[in-house]
Amino acid sequence: MKKTNFLIASGLVSLIVFFPKPVFGAEIKANAENLTTSVNQLIEVKDDKSMSDPERLAKELEARKQVVKDALSLSLKEISSLETSLKALKTKDERVLDFQSSSLEYLESAKTFYEEQSDVVDKLASMDEVKALAQKIKDYRDAGYNKKIERVTNFLLLNQIDGLIATAETRWQKIDSDLKKLERGAFVSPGYFDANMQKAKKYISDATNLGADAKEQILKEFEAEKISAEEKLSLTAASPSEDKAQVQDNTPEIAPKVVNPKELAEASLTNLKSSYDIFLKISQSVKKILQ
Amino acid sequence: MKQIESQLKNLRKIRPDKGFALMCREDLLSSTVVKPGIDLWRNLGLSLSLALTAMLVVFVAQNAAVSSYSIASLEKFEEETTLSRDQINITLAEINYHSDLASKTSMALSEAAAEGPSHLNQNLLMKEAESLKIDSAPDNVDILLDQVIL
Numbered sequence: 001m002k003k004t005n006f007l008i009a010s011g012l013v014s015l016i017v018f019f020p021k022p023v024f025g026a027e028i029k030a031n032a033e034n035l036t037t038s039v040n041q042l043i044e045v046k047d048d049k050s051m052s053d054p055e056r057l058a059k060e061l062e063a064r065k066q067v068v069k070d071a072l073s074l075s076l077k078e079i080s081s082l083e084t085s086l087k088a089l090k091t092k093d094e095r096v097l098d099f100q101s102s103s104l105e106y107l108e109s110a111k112t113f114y115e116e117q118s119d120v121v122d123k124l125a126s127m128d129e130v131k132a133l134a135q136k137i138k139d140y141r142d143a144g145y146n147k148k149i150e151r152v153t154n155f156l157l158l159n160q161i162d163g164l165i166a167t168a169e170t171r172w173q174k175i176d177s178d179l180k181k182l183e184r185g186a187f188v189s190p191g192y193f194d195a196n197m198q199k200a201k202k203y204i205s206d207a208t209n210l211g212a213d214a215k216e217q218i219l220k221e222f223e224a225e226k227i228s229a230e231e232k233l234s235l236t237a238a239s240p241s242e243d244k245a246q247v248q249d250n251t252p253e254i255a256p257k258v259v260n261p262k263e264l265a266e267a268s269l270t271n272l273k274s275s276y277d278i279f280l281k282i283s284q285s286v287k288k289i290l291q
Numbered sequence: 292m293k294q295i296e297s298q299l300k301n302l303r304k305i306r307p308d309k310g311f312a313l314m315c316r317e318d319l320l321s322s323t324v325v326k327p328g329i330d331l332w333r334n335l336g337l338s339l340s341l342a343l344t345a346m347l348v349v350f351v352a353q354n355a356a357v358s359s360y361s362i363a364s365l366e367k368f369e370e371e372t373t374l375s376r377d378q379i380n381i382t383l384a385e386i387n388y389h390s391d392l393a394s395k396t397s398m399a400l401s402e403a404a405a406e407g408p409s410h411l412n413q414n415l416l417m418k419e420a421e422s423l424k425i426d427s428a429p430d431n432v433d434i435l436l437d438q439v440i441l
Binding site: 035071262 | 404
């Protein structure tokens, strides 16, 4: 019997590969490109010495407005992408449900803020007003928006990573079963691939743990922030003036971050990638054996 | 010859005895009566053999399917593995994409809020630096994201 016809490797084939849906789609990318273009145009207009001052100022005003409009449009697209992905998140975990609904609520408020600014921008007639609006939006983003959006994005990506980990785990199981068949058929000495398989398993379990740690960190951070906001709100409502200093003191500190969720997610994916490197090595060895 | 013919003619007239005919008829009729006990076993046996045949067919078909495995299947496996690795790279790129967007927007808004020309603008400098690159490497993150988006 030809070696290539041996009863093996049913698991090495036909595995459904997990395709995560991107959090940020084509529209976001197009909007980001528009923003880059409008910024470049503004820089060029600011620097253009060929025009008369009034002409340049009029163009500059329009160019500044365009940058603000494109920044708002990009932010709104970002929000709508995150809203879609967040709504699609299926979970029964109470903590995740809480995070999901609070995040959706926050996105809604951010959407309202950006929409209000979009209504304002076209009505502005002076350079100073446009500059002030740009600064206002920037401050809003720096004050909390960027941090919250990053948290939601990372959480959604970690959910995608869970899907990738599940695919890798199934892959491992199937390869393991095929290698056992090869051993039974005496094509490979028992335990020949054990070390590699254990190494791959370790990479996958490390990826799982890192992903779980990252999610836990995101949820803890979110919960601490929520408690802090609630306490601040209730204390301020109880005694609006005199206890303000005390409020600051009583605010629980958010646990110091050792490694941030983004780094943990990256490390999780790197581990997962290493497990696939081993799978490929094993496949190449099996190919040599069967040839 | 004539003798044989007359003998055969006589034989044509032979009829069974009435009693014998009745006995035979009863025997024949009674033999067609269904005997449930025996048929049940027969049906059971038939069913079992059919089931066994079906199982054998499935078993043989399965083995035939698995035995059709070849080097080409391993190559398909490698393709799928590479695909999974690409998906991991795309997710890695996506992790950094948000921070890129955030800083891009921040820079844009700063530009819109800033006074006069800014010759130290990062976008402008990067654009100029890019045009100086003779052998610029493709932007990996963008290529990966294009795979997701386009």
